[in-house]
Every structure is written in structure tokens, then in C-alpha cells.
Amino acid sequence: MISPMIHTLLKISYVNKKLTRGFAMSFLFALFLGCADDSANNQGRSSNSSITSQTTNQYHGKKNQRIVGTRGTSGTVSGYTRRIPGSLLERHKALGTDPSDAIALWIEAAVLAQENKDEGWEALTELTLPLRNDPNWSKKDSNHYFVKKLKDPASNCFKSIIVGTSPENGYTFDHEKISIELTREAGADSNGHKYFIVSSGADSPRPIHLxxxxxxxxxxxxxxxxxYVDVQSIIDENEERFE
Structure with a gap:
């Protein structure tokens, strides 16, 4: 027969084993939770780092491209081409050291040519390098589509480049307030320095080389x-549309 003292000692030992086993299980469970939390935190840090990297890089543009303007603006707007007096070519001599002004003056020449004004045709010949040494460029097959647009007053491709025009207002503009919006410079290639300019009749900016x-x-x-690619047609608010 087991004495009462031995019986008591056995009970204490049994209880201690249960407590030890319970403590060990609790410790292992806590350790597991700690590892899980560290893993989640690491994933969170990795995810946040990725998001930060994407947010930082998305404004850099493609290689060799320089964004013109800041994140809060869509680009740089040139000054009015007629802010100084003189003919188109005289104004180009004064303003043409700035790419945006040179483009704006070229657009003015194009819309004047559409209005069948000699000044527009003469300025296009002088301001367009492939045309400068060819007085008969308007008769060449290689320029057929360009000339076709210039001779069509209803074509709005050139007018759409002028700030303030839109399909909704019929691409109307003030000759005294011709300006263009340049969005970015995309480096240089064999055609020259590449710029992108806004067209109010297109979904994306149009490239041009200078x-x-x-x-x-x-x-x-x-x-x-x-x-001179086609742009969106004029929107008539009174016309029935099905959307």
C-alpha cells in the first residue's frame, strides 16, 4: 500500500508534468504567432516599398524623356505668337529660339495657309526644313496629304493644336491669341529633337521633331x-446622338 506522503508526491509530480506540458504548448503557440507576425510585417514592408517605388517612378517618364511642367500641370503653354509685332518670319527671328514658340508660329503659318494667305504658305516653306530648298514642294506627291489638309479649310487638325479650341466649340480660335501646349521633350533621334504637343481633338499628344x-x-x-492626322469631328450640341 502506498503511503499518504508518497501518494501526495505522485499527485504533485503529475500536476507538474501537465503544467510543464501546457507551458510548453503555450510557448510554442506564442512563438508561432510571433513568426507569423514578422512574416506579415515583412510582406507589408515589401508591399509598401513596392508601392512607394511605383509612386516615385511613375512620374519619371521614359528614358531620355523630360517632362515639361510639374505633376500639377499638364505642360508648358507658349506665349501668344502675336505678342510682338511683325510678319511671321520676323516674329520667328525674335521668338524662334524657344521650341514652343517655333512650333506655335508654324501652326499659325498652317492655319493661315488654310485661309489661303500667302504669308502662311511662305512661312511654312521657310520654317519647315524639308521644304526650304524646294519651291515646288506643294506639287510633290510626297507632300500630297499635307497639302490636301492645308487646302481644306474644314480640316481641324492644325486648329486643334491651338490652346482653347475643342470639338465642342468648333475649333474656333482668336488669331491674336495663338499658343500651343507642349507636354514633354522625348530626346533626340535622326529626325531631330522630339516634342509632344496637345491636340484638343485627339486622346493623346502629337509628336513633332525640331x-x-x-x-x-x-x-x-x-x-x-x-x-495633320484627322481629329475628332465638331460636336453639334443640337444633333441627336446615340450613346
Whole structure:
């Protein structure tokens, strides 16, 4: 027969084993939770780092591209082409050292040509490098589509480049307030320095290439085929539409 003292000792030992086992299980469970929390925190930090990286990088643009303006603005608007007196070519000599002004003056020349004004045709010949040494450029097959747009007063591709025009207002503009909005510079290639300008009749900016004279520092248009692509038609508010 087991004495009362031995019986008591056995009970204490049994209880201690249960307590020890329970403590061990609790410790292992807490350790597991701690590891899980660390893993979640690491994933969170990794995710946050990725988001921060994406947020930081999304404004840098593509390689060799310079965003013109800040995050809060869509771009840089040129001054009015007629802010100084003179003919188109005289104003180009004064303002053409700035790419945005050179583009705006070229657009003014295009819309004047559409209005069948000699000044517009003459300025286009002088300000467009591929046309400068070819007095018969308007008769060449290679310029057929460009000339077709210039001779069509109803074509709005050039007018859409002017700030303030839109399909809703019929691409109307004030000749005294012609300006363009340049969104970014995309580096240089064989066609020259590439810029993107806003067209109110297109979903995305239109590219145009310029080159600068090493003697006068004046900018001239060199590649421009995207500028005379068709744009959105004029929107008539009174016309029935099905959407």
C-alpha cells in the first residue's frame, strides 16, 4: 500500500508534468504567432516599398524623356505668337529660339495657309526644313496629304493644336491669341529633337521633331506627319446622338 506522503508526491509530480506540458504548448503557440507576425510585417514592408517605388517612378517618364511642367500641370503653354509685332518670319527671328514658340508660329503659318494667305504658305516653306530648298514642294506627291489638309479649310487638325479650341466649340480660335501646349521633350533621334504637343481633338499628344540652327539658335520644324492626322469631328450640341 502506498503511503499518504508518497501518494501526495505522485499527485504533485503529475500536476507538474501537465503544467510543464501546457507551458510548453503555450510557448510554442506564442512563438508561432510571433513568426507569423514578422512574416506579415515583412510582406507589408515589401508591399509598401513596392508601392512607394511605383509612386516615385511613375512620374519619371521614359528614358531620355523630360517632362515639361510639374505633376500639377499638364505642360508648358507658349506665349501668344502675336505678342510682338511683325510678319511671321520676323516674329520667328525674335521668338524662334524657344521650341514652343517655333512650333506655335508654324501652326499659325498652317492655319493661315488654310485661309489661303500667302504669308502662311511662305512661312511654312521657310520654317519647315524639308521644304526650304524646294519651291515646288506643294506639287510633290510626297507632300500630297499635307497639302490636301492645308487646302481644306474644314480640316481641324492644325486648329486643334491651338490652346482653347475643342470639338465642342468648333475649333474656333482668336488669331491674336495663338499658343500651343507642349507636354514633354522625348530626346533626340535622326529626325531631330522630339516634342509632344496637345491636340484638343485627339486622346493623346502629337509628336513633332525640331532641329536648331548652330548659327542662329533658331528652331525649325523637321518631321510633322502626326500633326495633320484627322481629329475628332465638331460636336453639334443640337444633333441627336446615340450613346
Amino acid at each position: 532641329k536648331k540652327s548652330n548659327k542662329t539658335d533658331l528652331w525649325y520644324i523637321n518631321a510633322y506627319s502626326s500633326i
